Amino acid sequence: AELSDRVPLIWLSLAECTGCSESLTRTTTPDISTLLFEHVSLEYQEVLMAAAGQQAEENLENAMKAYKGKYLLAAEGAVPTANNGIYLTLGSKAETGMSLIKRVANDAAAVICVGTCSSFGGVQAARPNPTGAKSVGAVIDRPVINVAGCPPNPANITGTLMYYIMFGRLPALDMFNRPKWAYGARVHDNCERRGHFDAGEFVTEFGDDNAKQGYCLFKMGCKGPYTYNNCPTERFNAHTSWPVLAGHGCIGCSEPDFWDEMAYFEKP
Ligand code: SF4
Ligand code: SF4
Ligand code: F3S
Incomplete structure (x- = not known):
């Protein structure tokens, strides 16, 4: 052009x-x-x-x-x-x-x-x-x-x-x-672990058996329920993965003041 x-x-x-x-x-x-x-x-x-x-x-x-x-x-x-x-x-x-x-x-x-x-x-x-x-x-x-x-x-x-x-x-x-x-949808609403949240199936320690099953990371501090972003649908690195799929909860990085308001990142 x-x-x-x-x-x-x-x-x-x-x-x-x-x-x-x-x-x-x-x-x-x-x-x-x-x-x-x-x-x-x-x-x-x-x-x-x-x-x-x-x-x-x-x-x-x-x-x-x-x-x-x-x-x-x-x-x-x-x-x-x-x-x-x-x-x-x-x-x-x-x-x-x-x-x-x-x-x-x-x-x-x-x-x-x-x-x-x-x-x-x-x-x-x-x-x-x-x-x-x-x-x-x-x-x-x-x-x-x-x-x-x-x-x-x-x-x-x-x-x-x-x-x-x-x-x-x-x-x-x-x-x-x-x-x-x-940014119109909540991370939580498009998360592939959401079925486990609804069923009450949670990871309670990184690396535990529930983590190996891909259970919900809410009890490990995931802030997906409070965060608006398209990470679960768009993913990163040419649509390869995103934080929750990789095994760590969302830390709310697209929300105002998340460092102060959503820390500590590994506690609910
Ligand atoms: Fe929601 Fe996070 Fe659980 Fe996914 S891992 S269902 S975003 S609380
Ligand atoms: Fe971008 Fe700031 Fe995050 Fe660095 S710290 S990736 S500049 S938003
Ligand atoms: Fe996405 Fe940032 Fe959460 S990359 S999963 S909004 S920590």
Whole structure:
């Protein structure tokens, strides 16, 4: 596709672990090369771009000017706000992440928060949150779409981008601004262990006979009953598996404040 057919995408890395970028690269429908060569023009992405240093900084500024009002902004990571944002500085001018995200969000066509850190603060905002980390939505002055999860399923990232690219608007959102098509159902309601939950058949110790039978992990702390995400139906790594199938309960990673509200992860 010509560059003019592709939607410019700027992806900013704030206070994050790069797991969301890793997840993006594992997208299958479309795969990452089809996404990049046919559908988006990736103007800035710290993991994938060839440019470095000053050239990378210039690319970002140039893309913001050239595609003003037209580019999509994907934000990965929370925004440290304590002491005027000094706990995250980027680039040769040591601009704070707080300043950068406001600037880049201002001229974006839409702002997509990729991952629970940018959506809700995530691990950075967990108690005692010394850097005053906040979600992107709490820092910028416009609506956001939250593709939650730590990391989100690649299908949820790519699907949200593709929805915008194909329809020119954002999908329907739930009360936490998550796309309903991906976060509309409870993990518990599509879980393959659900029959065991309903029958009262539970794992009570990792590795016990019930675990070998694939019984329900609720008593091992599974938070699937309180979590909205499509992990059981979409699965990860090209639809291979997901946390509960692998034998550990869901820890609620797509829910606001799950580090504080759903810990300890191995207790009901
Ligand atoms: Fe990493 Fe999870 Fe934050 Fe993504 S949401 S940047 S995977 S900690
Ligand atoms: Fe629900 Fe978790 Fe049991 Fe699955 S393993 S049925 S999500 S409590
Ligand atoms: Fe996260 Fe639970 Fe899915 S921990 S990846 S929402 S199974």
